[in-house]
Amino acid sequence: MSSKTTHEILAQSLAAHEVRHLFGLVGDANLFLVDAFQRGNSGQYVACHHESNAVLAALGYAQVSGRVGVATITHGPALTNVVTALVEGVRGCIPMVLLCGDTPPGDLEHLQRIGQREVVAATGAGFVEMRSPETAATDLARAFRQAALERRPVVFNMRVDLMWQPAPEAAPAVLSPPALRHQVAEDESFDEAMGMIASARRPLILAGRGAASPEAREALLALAERLEAPVATTLKAQGLFHGAPFDLGVFGGLSTPLAVDEIQKSDCIVAFGASLSRQTTESGAFTAGRRVVQILPDARENGRRTEPTLLLVGDPVLTARRMVELLDLVEIPPSGNTDADLSYRLARQREEQAALPAFAATAPGTVDYLPAMRRLDRALPPDRVLVTDLGRFVSTAWRCLPVTAPEALVYTAHFGSIGLGLAEALGAAHAAGGKTTVLVAGDGGFMLGGVGELASALRDGLDLVVILCNDGSYGAEHVQFTNRAMNPALSMTAPPDFTAMARALGAEAVCVTGPEALADAEALIANRRGPVLIELRLDPDNIPAS
Structure with missing residues (x-):
């Protein structure tokens, strides 16, 4: 079996993960990796002028592309320069991998030596150590999988003294994230939620970034049509219902007066993939006194959650489809909440906004x-x-x-x-x-x-x-x-x-x-x-x- 250097194996691994854009700033701990990536013609290296900007560019890329963003920097001060950017990615639940160099462990007088694991831990980002040349590709694959599963930045720590060492050339490891368990949030709480929804006279469907796929749009609009409920989104899911006839727009501090009026009239809010933060709920004013059914794809806690009436954990698309099936099964009549008057007022609002x-x-x-x-x-x-x-x-x-x-x-x-x-x-x-x-x-x-x-x-x-x-x-x-x-x-x-x-x-x-x-x-x-x-x-x- 022939061998290549560690940095060449890492470049091949980036190609195997279909990395199309690598944002970075080169230094002595990552420049040969970037050179190998460019020579391999596997993607575009985008040079930035500050390490923080390289990480931020990867975050922006990830938000638009839906892929794991990838950036690379050297060691020491390069890592301390990206602390704010890493925290931004952690708080935003944005998956990215940062290939970061590190100083040789035995060089105690190295000017750029620092406890990199501890710095990364303070940001909340993940940390994966490249253990050896032999495990370099597998370790990098672990970093990609961790970033995708945990929806946060992961720092892949690469010692500079290992970069020119020979590494076995084999098929690059790609550890794809295991398929998430897609399930309907169907238990006792689900039955209670269906009772709330079925009895609602003025229901409203709310979508957040956790339910912002084309499939979710189709499923939520089908549920809204069945209930005759208007739809709205959080700011970060803006545009999901673009063109829908009863789209109220953004739910929260950016709501139009018409949307605020409809929110205040609602008696049941069914929120899919939305954390119901204080910005969305106007510090609770938009949910107070209303039954709120929240459906999240996982039960992960975060600091932005407002407690709903009922929390269901399950796939938003499958759960919405199951709700429609049950409403049809027991022949629940629609609410009548999307009527000619609302249609007229939305049309008037569009005219006013166009002026x-x-x-x-x-x-x-x-x-x-x-x-x-x-x-x-x-x-x-x-x-x-x-x-x-x-x-x-x-x-x-x-x-x-x-x-x-x-x-x-x-x-x-x-x-x-x-x-x-x-x-x-x-x-x-x-x-x-x-x-x-x-x-x-x-x-x-x-x-x-x-x-x-x-x-x-x-x-x-x-x-x-x-x-x-x-x-x-x-x-x-x-x-x-x-x-x-x-x-x-x-x-x-x-x-x-x-x-x-x-x-x-x-x-x-x-x-x-x-x-x-x-x-x-x-x-x-x-x-x-x-x-x-x-x-x-x-x-x-x-x-x-x-």
């Missing part, structure tokens, strides 16, 4: 944010991928730039950090499959998140539109100061000329300082040949509250 709001007066050299975003929504392709950084601008972005499928929304706020959007947009754009990727970011987050990754997007010729909300401040802090009638000077950022900066990097860019300049932004979107930046100059004292 462009008037521009309000703002400070000289700035533009009114809400109508500006509505104009840009019309200029952008409706079938797009939306990535949002975190800031007080984000709620308006979610409302004004809706997506048509859950996988088209990349959420970067699981850890409450600003500055993650541009890197996740880089990965999302690589996974977008021909769709335009739109990033909405603030000036503070854009500076913090590594402007250099715009150069990466330009290098790769990505179809990326960056909408930069520049109010010259850290928004949350500005609000806190002004709410207390204090001087907000400490929250002001004094940002650079982002338009000139983008142009210097090679991107086309437009600065919008008033309503009349939006025509230039619309033209830039229509004629784009690669990444473009639209800088919206905003008045920090006139931005819609989140």
